[in-house]
Amino acid sequence: MATTRIDLDGRPIKPITICMIGAGGFIGSHLCEKLMSETPHKVLALDVYNDKIKHLLEPDSLPWAARIHFHRLNIKHDSRLEGLIKMADLTINLAAICTPADYNTRPLDTIYSNFIDALPVVKYCSENNKRLIHFSTCEVYGKTIQSFLPKDSPLRQDPACYVLKEDISPCIFGSIEKQRWSYACAKQLIERLIYAEGAENGLEFTIVRPFNWIGPRMDFIPGIDGPSEGVPRVLACFSNNLLRREPLKLVDGGQSQRTFVYIKDAIEAVLLMIENPDRANGHIFNVGNPNNEVTVRQLAEMMTKVYTKVSGEAALESPTIDVSSKEFYGEGYDDSDKRIPDMSIINKQLGWNPKTSLWDLLESTLTYQHRTYAEAIKKAMVKPTAS
Ligand SMILES: NC(=O)c1ccc[n+]([C@@H]2O[C@H](COP(=O)([O-])OP(=O)(O)OC[C@H]3O[C@@H](n4cnc5c(N)ncnc54)[C@H](O)[C@@H]3O)[C@@H](O)[C@H]2O)c1
Ligand SMILES: O=c1ccn([C@@H]2O[C@H](COP(=O)(O)OP(=O)(O)O[C@H]3OC[C@@H](O)[C@H](O)[C@H]3O)[C@@H](O)[C@H]2O)c(=O)[nH]1
Numbered sequence: 001m002a003t004t005r006i007d008l009d010g011r012p013i014k015p016i017t018i019c020m021i022g023a024g025g026f027i028g029s030h031l032c033e034k035l036m037s038e039t040p041h042k043v044l045a046l047d048v049y050n051d052k053i054k055h056l057l058e059p060d061s062l063p064w065a066a067r068i069h070f071h072r073l074n075i076k077h078d079s080r081l082e083g084l085i086k087m088a089d090l091t092i093n094l095a096a097i098c099t100p101a102d103y104n105t106r107p108l109d110t111i112y113s114n115f116i117d118a119l120p121v122v123k124y125c126s127e128n129n130k131r132l133i134h135f136s137t138c139e140v141y142g143k144t145i146q147s148f149l150p151k152d153s154p155l156r157q158d159p160a161c162y163v164l165k166e167d168i169s170p171c172i173f174g175s176i177e178k179q180r181w182s183y184a185c186a187k188q189l190i191e192r193l194i195y196a197e198g199a200e201n202g203l204e205f206t207i208v209r210p211f212n213w214i215g216p217r218m219d220f221i222p223g224i225d226g227p228s229e230g231v232p233r234v235l236a237c238f239s240n241n242l243l244r245r246e247p248l249k250l251v252d253g254g255q256s257q258r259t260f261v262y263i264k265d266a267i268e269a270v271l272l273m274i275e276n277p278d279r280a281n282g283h284i285f286n287v288g289n290p291n292n293e294v295t296v297r298q299l300a301e302m303m304t305k306v307y308t309k310v311s312g313e314a315a316l317e318s319p320t321i322d323v324s325s326k327e328f329y330g331e332g333y334d335d336s337d338k339r340i341p342d343m344s345i346i347n348k349q350l351g352w353n354p355k356t357s358l359w360d361l362l363e364s365t366l367t368y369q370h371r372t373y374a375e376a377i378k379k380a381m382v383k384p385t386a387s
Contacts, residue, residue, distance in 0.1 A: 005039060005275065008351065013275050015040040019084050021075055021121060022094030024049045026218045027135070027210070030267050031092070032056050036064040039271070043068045044084050046075070047095070051225075052217050076117050085124045090274065092133045093121050097183070099219065101231035104179035104332035114186035122190070126197045131204040131281070133273055136191050138164065138211040138288065138339050139184040142172040147337040165342035166209070166284045179332035191284070198282060206273050206280040211288025211341045215263030215361065216368040224376050231329070234258075238300060239369045242307040243377045247321040251328050254297030254320070257338040261289035262361035265354040272350040279349045286341035289354035292361075293340060299358075306362045311370050 005013040018035070022028050024047030032053050035041050045053060050070050056062070057070055075081055075095055085091050097106070097113040118134070125132040146161040155161055163169075171188055173181035197203035219236040220226025221243065231237065241248045269287045273280040294302065297320070304319045325333040346352050 008272070008276050008279060015042070016089040016274075017042040017044065017087060018274070019044045019046065019088035019091045020094065021046045021091065022096065022135075023047050023070075024051070024053055025094055026052070026215075027213060027263070027267075028094050029053050029056075029217050030215070030263050031094075031270055032068065034267050034271060036062075036068060039275075041067070041274070044088055045070045046073055046081075046084065048072065048074050075121065076112075081120060082124045082128075085121070085130055086128050088130065090131045090133065091121060091125050092135075092270075092274075093118060094135045096135070096187075098137070099231065099233055100180065100183075100333070101329055103181070103183040105330055107179045107182040107332075110182045111186045114183055115190050118190045119193070122194055122197055122203070125205075126201050126203040129202075129204075131206075131277060132194065133206045133208065133270070133280075134190070134194055135208050135210065136187045136284075137184065138209050138286065138341065139336060140171050140188045140191060140209065141169055141336070141339070142181065142184055143174070143336060144338050145170070145172070148172075162338055163290075163340050163342050164286065166286055166345055169342075174334040177332060178334040180329075180334040195284075204277065204281045206282075207284040208270065208273070209284065209286050209341075210261075210266065211286060211339055212258050212260045213263050213266045213287070214260050215365050216372075218263075218365075221369075221373050221377070223380055224373055234296065234299070235365070238303050239366065239373075242303065242311075242366070243369065243373050244381065245313070245316060247316060247318055248300040248304065249323045249328060250297055250300060250320050251323060252325045252335070253322055254300060255295055256335050257293055257295050258299070259288050259290055259293045259340055260299070260358055260361065261287065261292065261354050262356035262364075265289065265356050269346065269350065269352045272352055276350060283345060283349060285346045285349075286343065287346065287352075288339070288341035288343075289356075289358075290340050290343060291354070292358040294358065302358065303362055303366065306359065306366050307370070310363065310367045311374070 023045035029052035097110050141164045144162040194205050198205050214235045219232030221240050222230045238248045300320050304315050308315050
């Protein structure tokens with residue numbers, strides 16, 4: 001790194017050490033990649049797995065080998081955690097159970113993972129005066145006000161009823177029986193705790209609310225690099241269906257809306273937070289792409305078209321199939337109806353804007369999925385009949 005990096009206020013950026021918890025996951029792997037290839041910062045990478053960052057850890061001859069160290073540990077029960085936080089200037093906490101299929105079927109694990117297990121991290125940062133960037137979620141907004149309005153209400157057109165704004169929008173969850181909201185509720189409470197640590201004890205914090213970040217290495221392909229009965233997030237579910245030439249399953253008609261942002265755009269935002277503490281501390285940031293909104297049905301249609309382009313295989317005659325949420329996720333599932341992030345706070349503080357269109361991000365992601373999994377899936381699919 002020959003040239004000195006400059007922050008948004010024109011000051012040179014000092015190299016720091018980052019304790020990254022959950023570094024082996026989807027977001028962690030991209031963040032480690034960025035930090036190693038473009039910055040002089042050091043990373044203490046903590047996770048139970050390291051498959052997604054193996055390419056950054058081996059061989060020893062990699063140019064950044066001395067700047068990244070992997071520590072295999074479970075933060076639920078490992079006395080090394082406080083020492084590692086103390087060794088670093090900044091802690092980034094990404095560790096969580098964050099797949100919707102778990103929220104209503106493993107609500108205890110979900111609540112423990114997203115609230116209880118994060119408590120010591122917040123406490124150690126606060127007690128040792130260490131800065132914390134904590135990953136929350138857009139799910140803390142829950143459902144929109146719009147979803148409760150009568151179909152013919154003119155208020156439905158008012159952005160205040162559906163655009164989600166960090167300092168104004170309420171958090172609207174379903175009833176307790178709708179265990180889907182166990183995740184969002186645990187994330188909301190840890191956000192409140194971090195905010196209170198800031199207010200009462202001076203903790204320097206930034207809270208990130210990702211809005212459906214997607215790209216290569218997200219989750220797993222069932223039966224290939226994850227459990228065959230597992231249900232990952234929608235990008236991996238639909239990729240799996242396309243790779244296996246099965247119809248894409250639309251839960252409750254695929255009417256829910258999402259905005260998707262390319263992981264590489266989103267990582268730029270996180271790097272700005274890391275390197276501009278004066279502008280990021282004390283803030284909660286939406287990080288998403290309001291221009292990439294689709295219904296899940298439209299996402300399925302677009303992924304089908306893109307996959308035909310990148311694989312050269314014609315689409316199925318009936319590319320999608322409807323399934324009920326009860327059948328797909330089980331009892332207690334519920335959904336966010338619509339998620340458009342307001343971008344004014346991140347724009348003002350960090351000058352960040354997403355760049356990549358949904359078509360382009362799907363094209364690069366599905367090219368990766370095809371290259372990585374097509375052969376393995378073909379082999380796995382012929383096995384049962386061959387034996
Ligand atoms: N990807 C998104 O669009 C998105 C959206 C909203 C919120 N988030 C949040 O961002 C964070 C990272 O998400 P991701 O998409 O990279 O998920 P991920 O599941 O790929 O990564 C999480 C990582 O944390 C690790 N982990 C979990 N519990 C741990 C423990 N007890 N000890 C050590 N490691 C542990 C996992 O092994 C995994 O590698 C999560 O907090 C999630 O809630 C992500
Ligand atoms: O095969 C599928 C999978 C999913 N879906 C639907 O696609 C939509 C998106 O589902 P995802 O699995 O990506 O998850 P969600 O967007 O609901 O939640 C996610 O959002 C933010 C993060 O906190 C978490 O990563 C996760 O909770 C949902 O409406 C879901 O019902 C399908 O229609 N078919």
